[in-house]
Amino acid sequence: MLSAHIGYEFGDLNTISSGYAKVENGRFYVGQMAYQTVVLPKLSVLDQKTAKLISDFSAQGGRVVVLGKYPEMLDGEACDVKGQYLSRAEFVLDIGALVENLKNGAYHLETDLSDGAIRIYRTEKDGE
Numbered sequence: 060m061l062s063a064h065i066g067y068e069f070g071d072l073n074t075i076s077s078g079y080a081k082v083e084n085g086r087f088y089v090g091q092m093a094y095q096t097v098v099l100p101k102l103s104v105l106d107q108k109t110a111k112l113i114s115d116f117s118a119q120g121g122r123v124v125v126l127g128k129y130p131e132m133l134d135g136e137a138c139d140v141k142g143q144y145l146s147r148a149e150f151v152l153d154i155g156a157l158v159e160n161l162k163n164g165a166y167h168l169e170t171d172l173s174d175g176a177i178r179i180y181r182t183e184k185d186g187e
Contacts, residue, residue: 068092076108085120087112094121098157099148101127107134110144117147124149124157 070089079090086093097113110133117123125148129141151157
């Protein structure tokens, strides 16, 4: 992502599930920071609180992208995480595929100088 000049921030599951995160008006908040896109890396396990937040976020129109594979366990137990919590998520095979989509115009970046956020938006081929 860095080599493609795409800014991002890491959020760890411990911080998110310990009460610092919330979902409001289609945005995923961690502390004072608000996000319109959440990218889940290759995770085997997701905790229920985080899964619920991500599910609520996507239900409110937030964008969730799963890279590489869907989590297969919830709180250490086998679970259909994709079906129960991530059914609205987009799947991208790897970072290279996401970057390639960005380069091909499937996504565009916008910066809101009022809050310093960089947002990634997906557009269709006709620009809508």
